[in-house]
Amino acid sequence: MSASSLYQPLLSAIARVEEETPDTRTYFLAADGVPWRDAYRPGQFVELSVFGAGEAPFCLSQSPTRSAFIEVTVRRTGTVTNRLDTYGPGDVVGLRGPFGNWFPFERARGKDLIFVGGGIGLPPLRSLINYVLDRRADYGEVRVFYGARTPADRVYKNELAAWARSPDLSLVEAVDRAEAGWTGHVGVVTTLLKGIPVDPARTLAFTCGPPVMLSFVMAELIGLGLPPSSIVTTLERYMKCGVGKCGHCCVGHHYICVDGPVYNFDQIQRLPEAP
Amino acid sequence: MAPMTIAKADVPAFLASLAPRYRVFAPRQVAGADVAFVDFDPSVPLAWDFVNTGVPPKSLFFPAREALFHIEGTRRPALRAPAPEPPLAIFGLRSCDATGLAFLDRFFSGRGFEDDSVIARVRASLLMTVACDVPGPDCFCVCCDGGPWLTSGFDLQFGDLGDRLLVDVGTEKGAAAAREAPMLFHHPMPEDARERERRMSKVDAQFQRRSYVAAGTKRISLGKVPQEKWEQWAEDCQCCGGCCFVCPTCSCFTASDRPAGAEAFDRERAWDACLYEGFTREASGHNPRGAKAERLKRRFFHKMSYQYVEVMGRHGCVGCGRCVAACLGGLDISSVLARIHDECQ
Numbered sequence: 001m002s003a004s005s006l007y008q009p010l011l012s013a014i015a016r017v018e019e020e021t022p023d024t025r026t027y028f029l030a031a032d033g034v035p036w037r038d039a040y041r042p043g044q045f046v047e048l049s050v051f052g053a054g055e056a057p058f059c060l061s062q063s064p065t066r067s068a069f070i071e072v073t074v075r076r077t078g079t080v081t082n083r084l085d086t087y088g089p090g091d092v093v094g095l096r097g098p099f100g101n102w103f104p105f106e107r108a109r110g111k112d113l114i115f116v117g118g119g120i121g122l123p124p125l126r127s128l129i130n131y132v133l134d135r136r137a138d139y140g141e142v143r144v145f146y147g148a149r150t151p152a153d154r155v156y157k158n159e160l161a162a163w164a165r166s167p168d169l170s171l172v173e174a175v176d177r178a179e180a181g182w183t184g185h186v187g188v189v190t191t192l193l194k195g196i197p198v199d200p201a202r203t204l205a206f207t208c209g210p211p212v213m214l215s216f217v218m219a220e221l222i223g224l225g226l227p228p229s230s231i232v233t234t235l236e237r238y239m240k241c242g243v244g245k246c247g248h249c250c251v252g253h254h255y256i257c258v259d260g261p262v263y264n265f266d267q268i269q270r271l272p273e274a275p
Numbered sequence: 276m277a278p279m280t281i282a283k284a285d286v287p288a289f290l291a292s293l294a295p296r297y298r299v300f301a302p303r304q305v306a307g308a309d310v311a312f313v314d315f316d317p318s319v320p321l322a323w324d325f326v327n328t329g330v331p332p333k334s335l336f337f338p339a340r341e342a343l344f345h346i347e348g349t350r351r352p353a354l355r356a357p358a359p360e361p362p363l364a365i366f367g368l369r370s371c372d373a374t375g376l377a378f379l380d381r382f383f384s385g386r387g388f389e390d391d392s393v394i395a396r397v398r399a400s401l402l403m404t405v406a407c408d409v410p411g412p413d414c415f416c417v418c419c420d421g422g423p424w425l426t427s428g429f430d431l432q433f434g435d436l437g438d439r440l441l442v443d444v445g446t447e448k449g450a451a452a453a454r455e456a457p458m459l460f461h462h463p464m465p466e467d468a469r470e471r472e473r474r475m476s477k478v479d480a481q482f483q484r485r486s487y488v489a490a491g492t493k494r495i496s497l498g499k500v501p502q503e504k505w506e507q508w509a510e511d512c513q514c515c516g517g518c519c520f521v522c523p524t525c526s527c528f529t530a531s532d533r534p535a536g537a538e539a540f541d542r543e544r545a546w547d548a549c550l551y552e553g554f555t556r557e558a559s560g561h562n563p564r565g566a567k568a569e570r571l572k573r574r575f576f577h578k579m580s581y582q583y584v585e586v587m588g589r590h591g592c593v594g595c596g597r598c599v600a601a602c603l604g605g606l607d608i609s610s611v612l613a614r615i616h617d618e619c620q
Contacts (some may be wrong), residue, residue, distance in 0.1 A: 006390055007343045007530070007542065052532050052540050053443040056558075091350040167615060186444055211561075232314030238557045240530050244386035247547070248529030248554060250573075251563075253582035258386045272576065275563070 004169040008051045009094030020155040023076045028069035038064045040098035040128040045140045047242045049094030053083035057239045061123035063130035063168045073123040100261045103128045112140040118209025124234050144168040147189025149176045190216045201226035206232045228265035235261045292456040297364035326411035331523040336396045342541035349609040362399035370422030371595040373404045375523025377428045381403040404429040413596030417482045421593030490614030496581040509568040510606030518549030521597035
């Protein structure tokens with residue numbers, strides 16, 4: 001008998017690093033020998049090990065239809081992410097996953113889709129946005145609203161520019177504080193939603209961002225006539241194992257790592273404890 | 276298989292017969308009045324007269340600290356799984372603790388992911404329980420379906436008959452262990468079954484009935500314990516985690532990379548406690564359960580709510596009473612359920 005392979009990660013070299021913002025980078029992991037490299041679903045997450053520093057969960061930020069890499073977008077915040085920030089191409093990290101449930105992309109077929117992201121909340125949505133763009137004919141109108149503190153805090157700047165030019169979706173951006181050269185909206189992202197035309201019966205909304213933003217986004221979308229069950233988000237909690245054992249991410253009787261992280265607001269309101 | 280008997284004086288010989296196939300543990304008086312499960316040593320007398328060990332034998336299956344794997348190097352790492360372990364044979368564990376191990380087995384194999392280290396240890400082990408004749412002052416297993424006698428969850432169950440023990444065989448593994456030492460086991464005498472019945476009803480009568488367990492469970496499940504009660508009770512919680520560590524069913528853990536040589540680490544799993552302030556604190560500093568009352572409420576929801584019973588098949592208390600002894604603030608399972616019953620009408 002040996003200790004659990006459940007917790008022993010597979011190894012992957014970092015192929016490339018993209019600087020997104022002053023504190024956020026995207027890591028492109030070669031993941032050779034990771035059998036699920038393109039067999040995960042948008043909304044799922046991985047446990048990433050930086051050996052000697054520890055392990056932490058990160059959402060898979062690219063659509064499985066897109067990239068030859070496993071991509072994670074990471075903000076420098078704690079022990080693991082600060083150490084990871086010193087890593088570059090060739091350095092090796094550990095991967096376990098893919099974990100958790102996923103965005104209801106089957107239910108989204110044929111629907112108009114609204115995406116509302118705030119800051120570092122765009123990465124999980126981006127995996128679904130690109131998934132939808134790769135099956136564009138299966139979906140109705142696609143609208144993306146993205147807010148960040150400043151223009152420099154926007155992640156995926158090249159991709160945002162491409163989305164802005166694309167006929168396949170509409171992108172509206174806002175920043176809390178403008179800088180020289182910013183020609184977009186100034187203000188919180190929820191102001192972009194005011195009065196937009198929505199057919200509640202055929203619309204699904206996906207949102208991710210800081211908790212305070214989420215409560216305003218939900219209020220705004222409900223005001224537009226969307227039922228809470230049609231507003232989907234992805235919850236985050238401090239998490240160790242990712243497989244429903246360590247107990248850290250429990251909310252009520254739910255383990256965010258296996259029962260979530262994707263929930264609609266109707267489900268969230270029924271939890272015995274605030275998420 | 277029909278019950279057997281064994282002389283108490285023959286138990287050490289039986290345990291010695293297991294040594295080639297198992298790492299054998301038995302209860303021994305260690306310090307003062309404390310009894311613990313330690314490696315069986317035929318030259319040291321077995322402890323018979325104790326209610327239970329201070330720490331549950333879960334620590335043999337789910338150790339307080341354990342290397343999940345070994346890491347050599349950081350940026351160009353090599354990983355190594357730990358060495359295989361011999362199966363464990365535990366003599367003298369109590370019914371409540373065997374019930375706790377069955378709970379851990381179910382928990383660690385649930386939700387689609389098998390924690391093979393814990394469940395492999397549990398499933399490879401030989402569990403030799405001893406039914407309780409006398410409840411301890413804090414025991415309430417009769418209210419929690421945790422004892423004092425078991426109908427399943429053991430390989431061999433030993434019940435006191437005086438200078439002999441009645442042996443129930445729960446599994447083929449238990450039967451095989453007894454077959455290896457045939458000269459030590461005997462057919463019961465005609466009066467043994469009656470004597471067992473007598474002892475079972477005698478011990479049952481000595482338990483204080485605690486009818487408030489069901490009432491407390493109901494209120495917790497429905498969220499009908501007033502918030503101000505949790506806040507008031509939480510003032511007495513020291514957030515020491517003692518109740519979690521002595522609990523046969525508590526299973527929360529953390530993991531970290533502990534230095535183990537030059538540029539080498541162990542990914543170490545260690546017991547954690549939901550009452551610790553840092554249990555849910557995120558890297559950003561945000562803490563969804565930063566308030567002590569929320570953590571106390573959380574612990575009781577997890578241990579006692581129907582929502583968890585639905586998943587686990589039973590609630591998370593086996594009535595061993597250890598938290599009663601461990602808690603400095605009187606916030607053990609039994610006392611809090613009693614307060615819910617008495618104060619939350």
